[in-house]
Amino acid sequence: MRGKATKRLLSxxxxxxxxxxxxxxxxxxxxxxxxxxxxxxxxxxxxxxxxEWATNExxxxxxxxxxxxxxxxxxxxxxxxxxxxxxxxxxSLSYTGVGAGLVLxxxxxxxxxSSQNEQDNRHYARFGxxxxxxxxxxxxxKDYVHLAFELSERFDTPVMLRxxxxxxxxxxxxxxxxxxxxxxxxxLPPFERKPHKYVMIPAHARMRHPEIEARLxxxxxxxxTGPINCIEWSNxxxxxxxxxVAYQYAREVFAGFxxxxxxxxYPLPKRTILKFAAEVDTLVIVEELDPFIEEQVRALDLxxxxxxxxxxxxxxxxxxxxxRVREGALKAGLPIPEQSQASRPSARDGSHEEPQTPKSETxxxxxxxxxxxxxxxxxxxxxxxxxxxxxxLVAGDIGCYAIGVLPPFEEMDMLISMGxxxxxxxxxxxxxxxxxxxxxxxxxxxxxxGLPELASTVYNRGQVxxxxxxxxxxxxxxxxxxxxxxxxxxxxxxxxxxxxxVARAMGVEDVWTVDALDVKEVExxxxxxxxxxxxxxxxVVNGACVFTPQFRRRPAVVIDPQICNGCGFxxxxxxxxxxxxxxxxxxxxxPKAQIDPLLCTGCTVCLQVxxxxxxxxxxxxET
Amino acid sequence: MxxxxxxxFVGVGGQGILTASDIAAEVGLEAxxxxxxxxxxxxxxxxxxxxxxxxxxxxxxAPLAEKGSVDYLIATELLEAARWIDWLRPEGAALVNQQxxxxxxxxxxxxxxxxxxxxxxxxxxRTHDVTVVAGLAxxxxxxxxxxxxxxxxxxxxxxxxxPPETWLAVIERRVPPKYIELNxxxxxxxxxxxxxx
Numbered sequence: 167m168r169g170k171a172t173k174r175l176l177s178x179x180x181x182x183x184x185x186x187x188x189x190x191x192x193x194x195x196x197x198x199x200x201x202x203x204x205x206x207x208x209x210x211x212x213x214x215x216x217x218e219w220a221t222n223e224x225x226x227x228x229x230x231x232x233x234x235x236x237x238x239x240x241x242x243x244x245x246x247x248x249x250x251x252x253x254x255x256x257x258s259l260s261y262t263g264v265g266a267g268l269v270l271x272x273x274x275x276x277x278x279x280s281s282q283n284e285q286d287n288r289h290y291a292r293f294g295x296x297x298x299x300x301x302x303x304x305x306x307x308k309d310y311v312h313l314a315f316e317l318s319e320r321f322d323t324p325v326m327l328r329x330x331x332x333x334x335x336x337x338x339x340x341x342x343x344x345x346x347x348x349x350x351x352x353x354l355p356p357f358e359r360k361p362h363k364y365v366m367i368p369a370h371a372r373m374r375h376p377e378i379e380a381r382l383x384x385x386x387x388x389x390x391t392g393p394i395n396c397i398e399w400s401n402x403x404x405x406x407x408x409x410x411v412a413y414q415y416a417r418e419v420f421a422g423f424x425x426x427x428x429x430x431x432y433p434l435p436k437r438t439i440l441k442f443a444a445e446v447d448t449l450v451i452v453e454e455l456d457p458f459i460e461e462q463v464r465a466l467d468l469x470x471x472x473x474x475x476x477x478x479x480x481x482x483x484x485x486x487x488x489x490r491v492r493e494g495a496l497k498a499g500l501p502i503p504e505q506s507q508a509s510r511p512s513a514r515d516g517s518h519e520e521p522q523t524p525k526s527e528t529x530x531x532x533x534x535x536x537x538x539x540x541x542x543x544x545x546x547x548x549x550x551x552x553x554x555x556x557x558x559l560v561a562g563d564i565g566c567y568a569i570g571v572l573p574p575f576e577e578m579d580m581l582i583s584m585g586x587x588x589x590x591x592x593x594x595x596x597x598x599x600x601x602x603x604x605x606x607x608x609x610x611x612x613x614x615x616g617l618p619e620l621a622s623t624v625y626n627r628g629q630v631x632x633x634x635x636x637x638x639x640x641x642x643x644x645x646x647x648x649x650x651x652x653x654x655x656x657x658x659x660x661x662x663x664x665x666x667x668v669a670r671a672m673g674v675e676d677v678w679t680v681d682a683l684d685v686k687e688v689e690x691x692x693x694x695x696x697x698x699x700x701x702x703x704x705x706v707v708n709g710a711c712v713f714t715p716q717f718r719r720r721p722a723v724v725i726d727p728q729i730c731n732g733c734g735f736x737x738x739x740x741x742x743x744x745x746x747x748x749x750x751x752x753x754x755x756x757p758k759a760q761i762d763p764l765l766c767t768g769c770t771v772c773l774q775v776x777x778x779x780x781x782x783x784x785x786x787x788e789t
Numbered sequence: 790m791x792x793x794x795x796x797x798f799v800g801v802g803g804q805g806i807l808t809a810s811d812i813a814a815e816v817g818l819e820a821x822x823x824x825x826x827x828x829x830x831x832x833x834x835x836x837x838x839x840x841x842x843x844x845x846x847x848x849x850x851a852p853l854a855e856k857g858s859v860d861y862l863i864a865t866e867l868l869e870a871a872r873w874i875d876w877l878r879p880e881g882a883a884l885v886n887q888q889x890x891x892x893x894x895x896x897x898x899x900x901x902x903x904x905x906x907x908x909x910x911x912x913x914x915r916t917h918d919v920t921v922v923a924g925l926a927x928x929x930x931x932x933x934x935x936x937x938x939x940x941x942x943x944x945x946x947x948x949x950x951x952p953p954e955t956w957l958a959v960i961e962r963r964v965p966p967k968y969i970e971l972n973x974x975x976x977x978x979x980x981x982x983x984x985x986x
Contacts, residue, residue, distance in 0.1 A: 175814055175824065279829045303825075303852075336827035336852040337814060417850040488855035505857070531907045533872050534900030536801065536892035538837040574897050737897045742836050745896050764934065 176340045178333040181304035182271060183208035184342065185311030186241050189267075191215055192351055193233035195226035197614065198643035199245030200280035201334040202273035206243060207646075210655050214349040219646055219655045222584070222614040223248035227255050227270065234268040235364055237354045239315055243271040246287045247583065251615070253290065256324065258366050260294040261374040263322035263381075265358070267315035273329045276454045277485035280331075280642075282564065282583065284483070286455035291326050291432035295382050298326045298432040299394065300410040304338040310429065313394065321381055321388070328431075330454065332411045332485060386433040394429035397442055404500060405446025407439065407463065409453055415491045416452040419502055434462050443468050448500065451476040454486045475500065540569050542743040543717070543767030545637050545682035545709025549606065550575040551739050551775070552689045558696065559601040561591040563616075565608040566642045566711075567635055574740045578606075585615025591630040592623045602696045605632045609665060610640035610648040617668070623702045624673040631695040631703045634665050635682075637711040645713045669704040676701065682709025685774040712767060720768030721784045725759050729780035732756030736772040736781070744772055791822070793846030794949075795854035799873045800865030801890045802839050805938035808963060809863070810841035812942060815959045817845035820951045827852035836893070838869060861948065863941055865924070866890050868902065871911040880916050884944050885909075886924035886937055920944060920983055927978045936975040939964075943979020953980065 176184065183205050186194065194217040196206040210217040220226035223244040233240035244252060249272050256270065272290070275281040291298035299314055301307040307329065314325040362370050389395060404423040408416040409431050417425070426442045428434070443449050443463075451460045451474065460476040468474075479494035480486065495502050540547050550570035553560055554577040562568055562581040571578035580590050591605035607616050612634050623630050640646040647653040652662025669677050676698055678691040688707060695703040710717040722743075725736075732751035736744050736759050743765035746757040761772075761781075773781040794817075798810040810826055817824035822845035829840065842853035854876070862877045863884045864870030870885040877883060894900040903911075912919050922944045924937035939960065946956045957973060964972045 173818065175811075175818055175826065331829060332827060332852060335829060336825060337811070338825045338849075338852065339818060339823060411852065414850040414852065487853065488851050492855070505855075531871065531903050531911050532900070533868060534892050534894045534902060536836070536838050536868070537894065539893045541836065573893070573899065734898070740893060740897070742893060742896070745891060746898070 171341045171343045173339045174342045175337040176304045176308075176342070177204065177335060177337050178301070178304050178307045178329055179204040179273075179335070180208050181307040181340050182243075182311055182327065182329070183212075184340070185308035186269070187212040187215055188308070189312050189315045190239055190349075191241050191315075192238035193230065194218070194241040194243065195220045195229040196243040197221070197223045197226055197248055198610075198640050198646040199223075199248050199273070200643055201275060201329070201331040202243045202245045202248070202271060203643045203646065204334070205271060205273075206655060209241075214351045217655055219648065221649060223252040224255055227252040227259070230268055230270075231255060231259055231262075233266075235262075235265040236357055237266050239266045239268075241269045241271065243273070245281065246272055246274040246285055247281060247283065248272075249287055249290055250285075251584070256290065257294050258371075259324050260296050260378060261366055261371055262364050263374075263377075264318055264324060267318035268324050269311065269314045269318060269327055270324055271327045271329060273331070273334050274455075275331050277331065282581070284455060286458060287326070287328055288431055288458045289456070291328075292458075294324075295378050296323045296325060296432075297321075297385055297430055298328055299429060300328050300431050301333060301429070302410050302413045302427070303333070304336070304340045306429065307333065308340055310394075317385075317388070321385055323381055323385070328410070330411055330485075336411075382433060386436070389430050389433055389435035390437050392430070395435050395438060396427055396429075397438070398425040398427065400424045402446045404448050404450055405442055406450045406452060407442070407459060408451070409459065412452050412454050412486050412491070415486055415488050416450075418488055419491045419495055420450070420500075428459065431459060434459065436466055439463055440466060440468065449474045450495070450498075450500065452480060452486070452491055455482065457482070537572055538569055539572075539742050540566065540740055541712050542741050542765045543712040543719070543769040545707065545711065546570065546635055547739050547741065547769070547771050548682055548685045548688045549633060549635060549707055550577045551771070552685065552692055553577045553604060553606075554738075555689070556602075556692055556696075558692070559594070559599070559603040561587040561594070561603060561605045563587040563605075563607040563611050564642070565611055565635075567606055567608060570606070572740075574738050584611055585619050588616055588619035588623055588630060588632050591632070592619070592626070592628045595629055596626070603630065604692065604696065605630055607632065607634055608641070609634065609636040609638070609650040610646070612665065613649045613663070617672075620669070620674070620702070620704075621672055628702050629699055631692070631698075631705065632669075633692075633705045633707055634669070635707050636665055637682075637709055637714070638716055639711045639714045641711045641713065645711065666704075666706050669706070674702055674704045676703040677706065678704070679706045679708060682707045683769050683771060685771055717767075720770075722763040722766035722768055723761055723770060723773050723781050723783050724763075725761055726780050726782065727758055727760075729778050730758040731778060731780075732758045733777065734759070736776055739771050739775060741772060743767075790847055793844060793849065794822075794861070795859045796843040796845075796861045796863065796945075797854065797859040797873060797876050798839075798841045798843070798863045798865075799869045800839055800886075801869065802836050804839070804865040804890075805935060806839040806841050806865060809865075809938040809942055810843050812956070812959050812963050813843045813945070815963070816951060816956055817843065819955050819959060820845075822846060823849045825849045825852045836890075838872070840873065861945060863945055865938055865941060867905065867908050868892070871903065871908045874912050874915045877915050880918060882918045882920070882948060883912050883916055884920050884922060884941055885912065886941055887921050888925040888937065922979065922982055924979070927982065928975060931971055931974055931978070933971070936971060939972045939975035940979035940982070943976040943981075944983045945979075946976070947980050947983050953977075
């Protein structure tokens with residue numbers, strides 16, 4: 167089966183996928199979400215695994231549960247807030263336990279690089295009483311997936327493998343064995359019926375609960391002896407307990423001191439911690455986000471084993487970095503170098519002179535910020551341009567269109583979680599909010615959790631106008647397919663679910679379907695839909711994301727400098743392809759606009775809004 | 790023990806930062822270093838700032854370097870060179886592509902794009918080792934602006950004791966077959982442009 171081992175650079179996500187395949191999984195499901203997204207496409211490449219995009223994280227986990235009960239090793243992957251969606255099933259999955267091994271990958275986002283919060287999902291492991299494994303690099307990510315499946319089956323439990331953005335999106339060397347033969351999955355045996363275990367009616371749940379408590383005891387015992395938690399003895403003046411990527415920072419900052427590296431952060435190996443703490447002078451706990459390990463360690467009876475340095479010195483919020491760990495350690499008075507070796511030029515250049523160069527902060531050049539923007543050609547542009555023009559209150563949702571809150575649109579008033587736009591707009595309206603309110607939601611997000619929200623609005627005689635922005639992909643996470651695209655994760659054609667038909671089937675009588683690149687048509691639909699005050703309305707806005715294969719680039723537009731008077735109206739569509747030219751209009755004394763021909767996709771939204779008709783297309787489109 | 794080498798690639802979404810940093814990390818591994826590479830996805834395709842760290846060493850722990858300890862800052866855009874300059878160690882090397890990509894804050898009139906002189910003064914306040922590479926011009930001459938990142942890799946390769954063939958082998962593995970020849974040319978042009986100085 168195994169060929170020659172070679173070292174390859176893999177991201178944490180690629181390593182998780184490889185480990186799962188090596189562990190023989192048959193089924194995997196996920197909803198795309200940064201930083202977890204790349205796991206499923208990586209898995210889909212392997213023969214013998216069926217990997218699927220589910221419509222949301224609960225569906226993904228439910229599907230993995232079914233596969234596990236049926237006797238197949240299964241994996242569900244999601245971002246941290248996705249676990250919230252799946253948590254209803256997850257909490258009771260802890261009671262049922264598994265059939266074949268089941269691993270839930272939770273990819274957390276300390277620093278909230280691409281998320282609405284930075285919750286610490288290790289709490290779910292404690293809440294649900296199942297183990298949590300935390301790899302610190304890609305090699306461990308692969309190895310821990312193997313271990314997670316073993317533990318899942320040995321202890322009859324779901325296992326959470328917790329990654330973070332920094333792990334999922336960093337590449338490090340992994341020993342990879344190239345398989346020499348394809349895997350032929352053997353057929354599954356008939357389903358083994360165990361209703362007392364798999365059917366969580368109250369009587370069964372009460373019987374299962376003591377088993378879960380016993381399992382937790384057994385897992386705690388495993389944590390003491392298993393290879394996943396290890397002590398690395400060195401100088402005992404300081405002993406560091408750390409986990410995940412935080413361990414890597416601590417390793418560099420506290421070079422030469424003793425470590426207890428926790429690969430399993432729930433349940434904790436209490437005896438091992440006590441033994442470690444007893445032998446070091448100062449115990450330092452370095453972990454990202456919440457004091458999850460620290461609070462449990464502080465609850466142990468350390469019997470006067472020196473002081474504990476933790477979250478009063480290391481930040482609770484944001485991602486840790488080498489600098490933040492070093493800063494915390496210095497603040498705590500710990501004997502470590504004040505700066506990294508590398509930042510001292512004398513150490514590297516061989517000279518012993520102090521650097522003569524001034525610090526760049528003294529220069530005071532104002533650097534303009536570079537916020538994300540809707541791409542040139544983005545179909546969301548006309549929507550937020552018009553919503554602003556019509557002064558609508560906007561309940562937003564999760565997706566690229568959240569950029570609608572930024573200048574120049576500044577046209578989003580609430581955004582909280584996947585699918586919430588419709589419910590929030592509905593509630594505000596039902597409570598008597600006097601403003602005209604519109605919910606905006608993407609195609610993938612609509613299928614994620616928008617469906618029940620729309621049903622609730624229709625059922626309760628709501629009056630919300632819902633704009634479903636169908637750009638033919640799950641764009642924000644890099645362009646994944648979904649039920650509205652009619653294509654599977656493997657790129658195969660499947661039944662496409664038509665959004666307009668869904669809205670009508672749910673009882674919405676007034677549905678507009680408009681072309682996103684027709685600015686007037688979008689405006690007209692919003693005007694008509696929001697004029698209806700006694701029933702819900704839906705506007706389906708069709709326009710392909712520029713990263714999809716169906717997107718058609720058209721000839722770039724140009725601005726005639728003889729006609730442009732620098733009014734700046736076209737800047738209000740927030741297109742990165744529209745630049746200020748060096749030429750100033752004599753009358754208005756304002757810079758004229760010009761188009762970057764490399765960036766322009768010829769969408770013509772700026773052309774349509776220009777009050778002076780100064781913008782035109784360079785050539786007729788070939789048909 | 791070979792000293793650890795830290796690289797930081799910065800620029801704007803769509804400039805090929807992630808590919809360039811992937812290549813640098815793999816070259817490190819080929820040259821028998823341990824290597825790690827770290828980036829943040831998300832809004833990167835949407836014209837936002839992209840940063841990617843690469844570290845080589847006998848054993849690399851942290852996936853990203855400490856602020857102020859980067860040995861090579863490779864900026865594919867001028868403004869971003871100034872934005873990230875504090876990550877460079879004093880007298881580290883800055884390789885800067887001669888290209889401006891005005892952010893939306895500039896085009897909508899909320900901010901001004903600094904002059905080249907101000908940007909380079911900011912960079913030079915940190916280090917005397919600044920190389921401005923005509924990456925975009927060279928790439929456009931070769932036929933596509935997308936090659937600017939490879940021109941910068943060529944320039945970077947002259948600073949490291951690794952044969953150009955190692956870089957080219959990794960580049961060939963990483964780029965689509967029909968662009969291999971253009972990338973080879975871009976890489977050599979990048980080497981030539983700095984050795985001519």
